Amino acid sequence: MQATLESYEPIVGRQAIDELRFLAQRLQGRSVLHVNSTAVGGGVAEILNRLVPLMNELGIAARWEVIRGGDAFFQVTKKFHNALHGQPASLSLQDYRAYLETNTQNLKTLSLDADVLFIHDPQPAALIKARPQKGRWWVWRCHIDVSSPHAGVWGFLKKMIELYDATIFSAPQFAQRLATRQFLVAPSIDPLSEKNRELSEETIQPIMRKLNVPLDLPLVTQISRFDRLKDPMGVIEAFRLVRKATPCRLLLAGGSASDDPEGAQVLQEVRDRAQGDDDILILELPPNSPTEINAIQRASTVIVQKSIREGFGLTVSEALWKGKPVVASAVGGIPLQIAHKYSGLLCRSVEGAAFAVKQCLNNPAFAKRLGENGREQVRQNFLLTRHLKEYLLLMAALEHPEDVILL
Amino acid sequence: MAEPFRFYTRLTLKETTGLRAISLPQLLKFLRTVPGSVIYHHTHHYLQQHQYLTPEPPNDFAYWVSDILGDKELGERLVSIDTISFPSLRALRERFIETIEEHLRKRPRLRFRWVEPEQAFHFIRAVSVIFPTPYEAVNLAEFARGLVAVTIDSLYYHIFEARLRLEHGSNDFSLWFKSLGEEALAQTVARLDPYTHTMEELRQSILRMIGRRLKEAGIS
Incomplete structure (x- = not known):
């Protein structure tokens, strides 16, 4: 069963839950879409599974879409993943083409209508092609360490990533210098999930x-x-x-x-x-x-x-x-x-x-x-509620480029 | 009649500048040019991240210099820079720069000490988002109720951000107490060193001071 915001109160305190509500009140009317490449398994899906309903509970219309692809696509993105971690890689022109074609196919079927689009990891990064017709703010959320990537693969992705309004990395040492803003949001654990809840x-x-x-x-x-x-x-x-x-x-x-x-x-x-x-x-x-x-x-x-x-x-x-x-x-x-x-x-x-x-x-x-x-x-x-708060703050920061924002 | 006091809160998002230093000359170079929001982040985020513990020396520069670069003497001098005595981030930044420059003059060979890239100092900017809470006070008793209800982020905003980053001159609480004619209370609160208390201790100290004042005035 999905935990409500209230159920986090005994863990993080009344004040922290109130603060999330006050912040969300300032962001009412915005819609959010998360896109990643897997609906189950893996840390990203685990977090989105919890984060999206909580955003909705706060009055932010949030959705989550998963891109579809064949074996060839996922083989290429697996290679991307290893290459971005700095392992040697050999990618052919065909590989890059398969990657782009799958993203283009997904553009035809996905509904990308939202104010803020959070695109997670390299797999759906090429969806940025839909801009400027779709979405107002595009954010690339990188969950992996790209500090010493394979130059060819990174060069290919970087061109797309720099088309985004902002990027998010988990830690400064995982990031690269980019011509776009780079926010830092650490991942989180859900204290109410089966893996973390209290056990007698x-x-x-x-x-x-x-x-x-x-x-x-x-x-x-x-x-x-x-x-x-x-x-x-x-x-x-x-x-x-x-x-x-x-x-x-x-x-x-x-x-x-x-x-x-x-x-x-x-x-x-x-x-x-x-x-x-x-x-x-x-x-x-x-x-x-x-x-x-x-x-x-x-x-x-x-x-x-x-x-x-x-x-x-x-x-x-x-x-x-x-x-x-x-x-x-x-x-x-x-x-x-x-x-x-x-x-x-x-x-x-x-x-x-x-x-x-x-x-x-x-x-x-x-x-x-x-x-x-x-x-x-x-x-x-490192709890989910902090993660949620930072996503909301990021939405505010996209609309206000200054360092001190009065909402 | 004083204006009602509205509790605001401020939450922070971190943004990396992409700038990193692996030696003191590099640290110094970027210290001179980074925006004030970067200086603010590196001198204040400790207070929040470790607020449940006894406060740590609230600056990353000192930590990096002594624990990563390995110069304990300079580290100690940077730790002892008394953040509360500076009226603005500009003045605080200048003191960091002067301290490092002076040390490098004394020990020029330190210029050539550097750390591995993965131990680099990363310059991070604090993006502050400020918004009102529903809590408002027209007198001290209501103020105390509001102070209990808000998060430590709200305290943080009215105490640190207001004074140093927004240059309100003093902390917001003292300014408002003054407008109520509560001069003594304003001064006592302004004299609290927020850098040597946890935020929770700070909240309790202020509540105790208000409690005493209300008792004196026969309001409980």
């Missing part, structure tokens, strides 16, 4: 039993897909350093790797590395397991995110929201979520991760304080 011990315990995760020892957990960039091997090494002096158990939980050949290989390597060690548990979770993830996080003593590379790394906020001490690599958007020794611990090596985990296990009072500060940090900065 009566709910958590049976789930952990069902997953065969005993809780007789402190539990150190990393939840992420089996991917080298998430460094599961490094987590095992760190765990082994910790366990020399402090009894504990490691849980590596991630999505099933059955349809991902590389993931399956990493999973096998992880199993080999952990073989014969009863204190290392490896769990393949079914694709849609938000309650299980929630329960695992809440049952953990320390949560680790030892990524080698990361986008914004919103899983860190999910863990912090459970009030847990988090040990995470200082990469991507993670340092924006964790102030070292304040709302979590940052690390840069296996040894550093091990030391930080030990600190948390051996000093429960310190760990508790990190967890509490971490939860507050998320409450202030």
